[in-house]
Amino acid sequence: ETRPPGYWVDFNYAGQPSLPETGDFYTPYNTLVEAVNAAPDGCTLNLKTGSHAETLTISKPLQLQAYNGLVTIGR
Numbered sequence: 001e002t003r004p005p006g007y008w009v010d011f012n013y014a015g016q017p018s019l020p021e022t023g024d025f026y027t028p029y030n031t032l033v034e035a036v037n038a039a040p041d042g043c044t045l046n047l048k049t050g051s052h053a054e055t056l057t058i059s060k061p062l063q064l065q066a067y068n069g070l071v072t073i074g075r
Contacts, residue, residue: 004065009035011052027029032056032073047071 013072015030017020027049029035033056035045041060049069 003052004044004067005041006046006063006065007035008046008048008067011050012048034046036060036062 003025008025009030009032009047010028011030012050013019013021013028013030020027021055022030023029023035023038029038031052031054032044032047033054036056036058039045039060039062041061044063044065046065046067049071051072051074053074
């Protein structure tokens with residue numbers, strides 16, 4: 001299966017300190033804040049299905065894309 005390029009976010013992923021968070025499909029970031037901070041300008045952030053509440057400011061050009069389902073970001 002071909003996956004879109006960019007960084008991955010999975011709000012259900014355990015992440016640090018028990019599992020690495022590198023932004024790839026199998027070791028995604030588990031918060032949008034981490035992905036936004038790590039992403040270079042113009043990067044696509046692929047969000048796996050789920051929901052999460054966090055507060056963030058995005059001050060660089062990024063594309064956010066839901067992957068295979070609904071994504072909800074609340075605060």
